[in-house]
Amino acid sequence: MRTVMVVFTRDLRVRDNPALATACRVADRVVPLFVADPAIEAPPGRARFLLDALTDLRASLRDLGGDLLVRRGDPAEVIARTAREAGASQVAMAEDVSAYARRRQRRVGEVAELRLFPGVTVLPAGAVRPAGGDHYKVFTPYWRSWSASPWRKPEEVPARVVLPEGWRGDDPRAVLGEAPPAPVTGGESAGLARLEDWAPRAGDYAGLHDALAEDGTSRLSPYLRFGCVSPLELATDPRVPEAFVRQLCWRDFYHQLLAAFPRLGTENFRPGAREDWADDPEGLAAWKAGETGVALVDAGMRQLLAEGWMHNRARMVTASHLTKTLGVDWREGAAWFARHLLDADVANNCGNWQWTAGTGTDARPHRRFNPERQRERFDPERVYVDRWRA
Missing domain, CATH: 1.25.40.80 (Serine Threonine Protein Phosphatase 5, Tetratricopeptide repeat)
Incomplete structure (x- = not known):
């Protein structure tokens, strides 16, 4: 009997999951696995969202007859060890492009037969x-x-997920511990x-x-x-x-x-873009706290702290204020967003920050978003501003 291990990363779902669907078609037994890398410390909001997502994924897999194994440790080592124990001949994963994901994929490929799938x-x-x-x-x-x-074409949900005999999954909270409540419930x-x-x-x-x-x-x-x-x-x-x-x-x-450009999160994408950023710890601290005195900027930053999310228009305005008005390095802002946004990933977070800062792909690198004009246009009755600055 052929056994394939499916390692979930940024594809925590059973609908349209090419790695899972293919494994269920070609193998007699499938071992669904999630590995939490202790080297990555998730902020509280994302930690809770992830726990919700894993709990929901496990329930979906159990409805299909399978289960979800949850482990902590170095991903390559855990995957290699678990694959040996399960007798898995191949490991299936969704392909990702961040520097971390590429290192993980390379290391897993060194210790197991790895096949990458679309889906992210x-x-x-x-x-x-x-x-x-x-x-x-x-x-x-x-x-x-x-x-x-x-x-x-989107993949159908597998009709059945069959674990190797004697194998069972794990309660994600028992393995990863609890996390504080998040503003949004995670999961498929x-x-x-x-x-x-x-x-x-x-x-x-x-x-x-x-x-x-x-x-x-x-x-x-x-x-x-x-x-x-x-x-x-x-x-x-x-x-x-x-x-x-x-x-x-x-x-x-x-x-x-x-x-x-794997250095998108650490280096300017556009050659010759500015590097003469201001050293303004007080201005940066006020921006982080939503206490700049600029109504729309403060409203957006307070929404971020309260919800782990910010309206996209407010993201552009707050980023423009930090980089174009205060002159603070976009990397400071990207790091703050990465700490608090539930949706932050390197590609979109840093790509958008570089676009707004004028160091990325924007054909108009000197573009500025005037906060008051933006408020007049997109919040004329001051409903958003008053909601978050009250």
Whole structure:
């Protein structure tokens, strides 16, 4: 009997999970595994979201007859040891492009037969390339190529997941410990429920997604970050408008950028971009606390601290204020967002920070977002500002 191990990383779902679906098709036994690396310390909000997601994933796998093994330790060592014990001939994982994910994939490939699958993005990072180059540096031509490219079909949920005889899974909380409550419940079930709640309003997305006081955004970004919902299923959902699909394309764009430029989180992407950042610890501290005295900036930063999420328009305004007005290094802001945002990942967090700071892919690197003009346009009745500055 053939046994395959499926290692979950940023694909914490059973719907449209190519690694899981393929393993269930080709193997008699499947060992679902999640490994928490103690070298990575998740902020409290993301730790709780992850616990919720793993608990929900385990319940889904058990409904299919399987279970989820949860372990702590060095991923390569744990995967190699568990694969030997289970008699797994192959390890299946979703391919990812961060420096950490690439190291993990390389090390796992050294100790086991590893096969990588799509699923973190709509299209894999290298699926579309410009003529004469390995990646796109400008979004619009990427959007055209991305939209015209063939996409794989979403995978069906496996009919059954069969563990090797005598094997059983683990309660994620028993292995990883508890975490403080988070503003949002994690997991595939919660993500799909959020989609169903938003879908009736999705048709208004193009007109409302910039309105700061409206519930016009999907708020699915944390579920995409952890792979609780499939970006491909969202992109192919007939209820989802093109304006939202374009945002999914931006997400893919930054992943292909990170794949080509692994130092996106630490170095300026644009050659010759500024490095003369200000040393302003007091200004940085006030920005972090939402105490700059600039209404929209403070509202956005306080929403971040309260919800682990911030409206995208407010993200651009707060980032512009830190880098263009205070002159503080974008890396300081990216690190603060990474600490507090439930949806933070290297590709999108640092890609967007560099875009706003003028060190990334923006064709107008000196662009500024005037907070008061932005408030007048997108929060004219001051509802958002008053809500978060009260």
